[in-house]
Amino acid sequence: MNVTFEKAENTTVEWLTPPELVRMLGEFDLDPCTPVNPPFTHAKVNYNINDNGLKKEWFGRVYMNPPYGKGMELWIEKLKIHNNGIALIFARTETKCFFNHIWDDADAVLFVKGRIKFYDIHGLQKGTPGAPSIFIAYGKENAMILEESKIEGKFIRLK
Numbered sequence: 730m731n732v733t734f735e736k737a738e739n740t741t742v743e744w745l746t747p748p749e750l751v752r753m754l755g756e757f758d759l760d761p762c763t764p765v766n767p768p769f770t771h772a773k774v775n776y777n778i779n780d781n782g783l784k785k786e787w788f789g790r791v792y793m794n795p796p797y798g799k800g801m802e803l804w805i806e807k808l809k810i811h812n813n814g815i816a817l818i819f820a821r822t823e824t825k826c827f828f829n830h831i832w833d834d835a836d837a838v839l840f841v842k843g844r845i846k847f848y849d850i851h852g853l854q855k856g857t858p859g860a861p862s863i864f865i866a867y868g869k870e871n872a873m874i875l876e877e878s879k880i881e882g883k884f885i886r887l888k
Contacts, residue, residue, distance in 0.1 A: 806830050
């Protein structure tokens with residue numbers, strides 16, 4: 730018996746959120762995970778890898794699509810502590826990250842219907858990733874915005 734596992738075509742850690750999705754979530758003050766020389770931005774202030782957003786102070790309403798892979802949990806933990814923002818990650822709900830920082834700490838989640846077509850660092854749409862995506866809201870206002878965003882999917886209030 731042959732078993733095939735679903736795998737993303739491109740295994741880069743830079744999966745840029747489509748700007749139209751972020752616009753549906755309103756204005757953001759900070760994106761601490763912006764690529765160097767981004768094709769577009771999602772916030773008024775943007776930190777890239779050279780700024781080391783994990784070490785810098787966060788302020789205002791944050792949008793975050795953290796680097797996928799090792800170390801992602803540190804970004805989610807920092808957003809949880811900041812408690813004012815929305816993150817987009819893979820919907821791997823069984824992981825340590827979900828149990829340590831999302832299920833009991835986030836205000837709401839939105840499981841995205843279907844697969845998001847992310848962009849690469851050149852501003853071109855990539856293929857879809859090998860896992861579904863989820864938006865995570867920290868703060869009651871962000872939960873309300875996420876619920877009213879009109880992004881297709883299943884919204885669940887956690888607090």
